[in-house]
Amino acid sequence: MNSLEKLPQRTLMGPGPSDVEPAVLEAMALPTIGHLDPAFLEVMDEVQQMLRQVMQTENEFTIAVSGTGSAAMEAAVINIVSPGDRVVVGVNGVFGTRLVDMAGRAGAEVESLEFPWGEPIPLEAVEESLARKAADVVMLVHGETSTGVRQPMEGLGELCHEHGALLLLDCVTSLGGVEVALDDWGVDACYSGTQKCLSVPPGLAPLTFSSRALDKLDSRESRVPSWYLDMSMVRDYWGADRKYHHTAPINMVYALHEGLRIVLEEGLEARWVRHERHARALWAGLEALGWQLYVAPEHRLFPLTTARPPEGVDEKAFRAALLGEYDIEIGGGLGPLAGKVVRVGLMGAASTRSNLHGFLEAAERIMGIDGEPAQQAAEDALS
Amino acid sequence: MNSLEKLPQRTLMGPGPSDVEPAVLEAMALPTIGHLDPAFLEVMDEVQQMLRQVMQTENEFTIAVSGTGSAAMEAAVINIVSPGDRVVVGVNGVFGTRLVDMAGRAGAEVESLEFPWGEPIPLEAVEESLARKAADVVMLVHGETSTGVRQPMEGLGELCHEHGALLLLDCVTSLGGVEVALDDWGVDACYSGTQKCLSVPPGLAPLTFSSRALDKLDSRESRVPSWYLDMSMVRDYWGADRKYHHTAPINMVYALHEGLRIVLEEGLEARWVRHERHARALWAGLEALGWQLYVAPEHRLFPLTTARPPEGVDEKAFRAALLGEYDIEIGGGLGPLAGKVVRVGLMGAASTRSNLHGFLEAAERIMGIDGEPAQQAAEDALS
Numbered sequence: 001m002n003s004l005e006k007l008p009q010r011t012l013m014g015p016g017p018s019d020v021e022p023a024v025l026e027a028m029a030l031p032t033i034g035h036l037d038p039a040f041l042e043v044m045d046e047v048q049q050m051l052r053q054v055m056q057t058e059n060e061f062t063i064a065v066s067g068t069g070s071a072a073m074e075a076a077v078i079n080i081v082s083p084g085d086r087v088v089v090g091v092n093g094v095f096g097t098r099l100v101d102m103a104g105r106a107g108a109e110v111e112s113l114e115f116p117w118g119e120p121i122p123l124e125a126v127e128e129s130l131a132r133k134a135a136d137v138v139m140l141v142h143g144e145t146s147t148g149v150r151q152p153m154e155g156l157g158e159l160c161h162e163h164g165a166l167l168l169l170d171c172v173t174s175l176g177g178v179e180v181a182l183d184d185w186g187v188d189a190c191y192s193g194t195q196k197c198l199s200v201p202p203g204l205a206p207l208t209f210s211s212r213a214l215d216k217l218d219s220r221e222s223r224v225p226s227w228y229l230d231m232s233m234v235r236d237y238w239g240a241d242r243k244y245h246h247t248a249p250i251n252m253v254y255a256l257h258e259g260l261r262i263v264l265e266e267g268l269e270a271r272w273v274r275h276e277r278h279a280r281a282l283w284a285g286l287e288a289l290g291w292q293l294y295v296a297p298e299h300r301l302f303p304l305t306t307a308r309p310p311e312g313v314d315e316k317a318f319r320a321a322l323l324g325e326y327d328i329e330i331g332g333g334l335g336p337l338a339g340k341v342v343r344v345g346l347m348g349a350a351s352t353r354s355n356l357h358g359f360l361e362a363a364e365r366i367m368g369i370d371g372e373p374a375q376q377a378a379e380d381a382l383s
Numbered sequence: 384m385n386s387l388e389k390l391p392q393r394t395l396m397g398p399g400p401s402d403v404e405p406a407v408l409e410a411m412a413l414p415t416i417g418h419l420d421p422a423f424l425e426v427m428d429e430v431q432q433m434l435r436q437v438m439q440t441e442n443e444f445t446i447a448v449s450g451t452g453s454a455a456m457e458a459a460v461i462n463i464v465s466p467g468d469r470v471v472v473g474v475n476g477v478f479g480t481r482l483v484d485m486a487g488r489a490g491a492e493v494e495s496l497e498f499p500w501g502e503p504i505p506l507e508a509v510e511e512s513l514a515r516k517a518a519d520v521v522m523l524v525h526g527e528t529s530t531g532v533r534q535p536m537e538g539l540g541e542l543c544h545e546h547g548a549l550l551l552l553d554c555v556t557s558l559g560g561v562e563v564a565l566d567d568w569g570v571d572a573c574y575s576g577t578q579k580c581l582s583v584p585p586g587l588a589p590l591t592f593s594s595r596a597l598d599k600l601d602s603r604e605s606r607v608p609s610w611y612l613d614m615s616m617v618r619d620y621w622g623a624d625r626k627y628h629h630t631a632p633i634n635m636v637y638a639l640h641e642g643l644r645i646v647l648e649e650g651l652e653a654r655w656v657r658h659e660r661h662a663r664a665l666w667a668g669l670e671a672l673g674w675q676l677y678v679a680p681e682h683r684l685f686p687l688t689t690a691r692p693p694e695g696v697d698e699k700a701f702r703a704a705l706l707g708e709y710d711i712e713i714g715g716g717l718g719p720l721a722g723k724v725v726r727v728g729l730m731g732a733a734s735t736r737s738n739l740h741g742f743l744e745a746a747e748r749i750m751g752i753d754g755e756p757a758q759q760a761a762e763d764a765l766s
Contacts, residue, residue: 008416257387
């Protein structure tokens with residue numbers, strides 16, 4: 001019994017995790033040292049500096065939470081929400097729904113701004129809600145992993161701040177794949193995951209708070225409901241005090257360090273352009289095969305595409321054939337989209353021309369279509 | 384700027400993390416695959432089976448929490464404690480204190496049974512508390528990492544169950560290093576960390592619940608206060624449903640798989656004997672150098688030894704010399720023991736005769752003692 005000995009090598013083109021660069025896996029396998037070792041504290045310092053660059057923020061409190069993306073989501077919510085706060089959440093997919101759940105557990109009075117899955121949250125809806133009744137926090141999802149929608153950010157930060165609300169933003173599937181400019185946008189709390197466009201294995205999650213968010217944390221009257229995710233204490237470990245809170249996931253921090261280094265070496269803008277180019281080519285290829293893209297072109301999230309299969313194609317059988325015969329993983333739909341769509345990611349290290357062709361060629365074969373129309377359409381889009 | 388390029392190789396003889404076997408680091412660097420990939424689900428199944436063997440339990444709910452030991456501690460506390468529950472916590476060090484904090488945040492009415500640091504919690508104290516007033520949960524620390532005390536377990540499970548209370552046990556520093564027999568002891572909730580006697584990098588944490596604990600979770604009237612650590616949902620991912628909750632830390636699960644395989648290959652009893660032998664030799668060596676062992680012999684935790692320096696030895700300078708000149712990490716004291724003791728771990732892969740000698744030789748040199756009395760005393764104890 002040793003399943004590790006027959007572990008397959010997959011191409012990860014689903015909603016995450018995405019393919020990891022060999023250099024990141026090598027960094028992760030460096031010898032473990034102590035969480036208070038001066039050499040490790042230096043690694044942490046550099047991770048913080050690189051995270052600030054990738055998140056485009058000068059927030060001092062910019063760290064990696066010791067858990068996966070959902071842990072950082074919860075950390076963001078429970079540290080800036082106090083019981084009784086009014087929280088407005090834009091809900092157009094699974095992750096908005098999850099924010100409502102978390103804010104509710106944190107004791108907030110939650111208003112859900114519900115919009116159809118596949119559409120963004122209109123600025124006017126947030127404005128109308130804040131004008132009707134003041135709120136403490138507005139929560140939005142920048143890249144909705146369940147639908148592949150990118151939330152437009154124009155005007156949201158100013159609007160929230162004019163009404164005295166903090167702005168929380170989920171950048172799990174957008175960070176490192178499309179522009180994320182937290183300070184320009186006036187975002188007060190933002191989290192991401194390592195396993196999407198940063199192409200680092202899951203297990204750590206970037207989190208940043210503005211000084212406004214820290215002020216709210218500092219002035220709370222009740223304790224943060226979680227000890228593990230209490231950022232008023234975790235801050236003393238990542239900050240100058242270096243006070244022990246919990247043992248950091250050392251080797252995962254190495255991996256994130258190397259992943260961020262690779263992101264910055266490529267350059268943020270070059271990376272965004274790469275994600276956009278390959279996404280547009282994927283869309284052309286899928287449409288050439290009769291797939292219907294779920295999101296309107298102007299709201300699509302480049303790293304993750306949601307598509308409905310053409311008549312006669314069963315999405316589950318299609319995914320099983322891709323994985324079983326071609327070692328390519330893509331995702332199925334979540335919630336109301338289960339069984340109706342597939343989710344194809346071209347994230348981070350996986351966003352390559354060769355993966356694009358590999359996927360489209362496999363799709364052509366599985367669908368029994370000759371003449372490589374999808375690959376041709378993709379090449380036309382790239383040129 | 385790349386601190387990873389000059390990362391030192393340390394010998395980890397502190398309170399954790401401990402040295403990691405190269406095979407575990409190699410397993411961790413295997414290619415990342417998806418968290419719903421059938422090949423990964425098989426890895427998870429085997430991890431669960433091996434965890435049950437190492438924890439000596441048949442509990443179906445035996446998983447690895449996606450966080451470090453403190454995340455599993457919090458998961459154990461908040462899932463089985465409901466607001467208003469009466470909780471009795473044995474407090475004789477930092478980790479009992481942390482349990483009080485967590486139980487308080489979970490809304491419990493907490494009674495702390497405070498005993499001096501360095502001593503175990505007497506059965507009679509628990510009995511007296513339960514007889515005085517019924518409690519819902521009793522929480523104890525099996526291996527107190529801040530002091531190096533091992534809690535005797537005789538009679539505790541029966542006592543708690545007779546009084547209708549669940550028994551929660553912290554086995555972070557004991558699992559894999561000394562006997563942990565959860566079912567025999569009647570433990571209902573137990574957690575550990577990967578980075579102590581299992582010798583896997585930090586970032587995952589074993590957790591198990593008895594059917595009694597699951598019944599309490601199933602019958603709660605309020606939601607678990609954390610979404611990320613809500614085991615009523617996480618259970619559906621680790622169980623037969625395989626329902627997505629959050630993305631598991633894939634590569635850390637590989638590492639834990641390999642670490643558990645190595646533990647079982649050595650054999651639990653052989654491993655406990657190894658830890659005891661090296662601990663006894665360490666004690667002899669330290670005493671030969673004039674260090675005073677902090678805990679009475681019958682209550683010492685083999686994997687972790689706490690010792691007061693002899694007159695004229697500054698513990699902080701001693702530790703700095705060990706790290707700086709010999710690349711050996713040991714720990715300082717926590718809380719009231721800060722500056723007063725050192726903590727020396729011989730855990731998992733680090734519990735070797737060569738580490739024992741390396742440490743004692745370095746200690747002799749730093750203290751300027753000739754004739755190798757510590758190494759000699761250690762050898763005598765081993766023979």
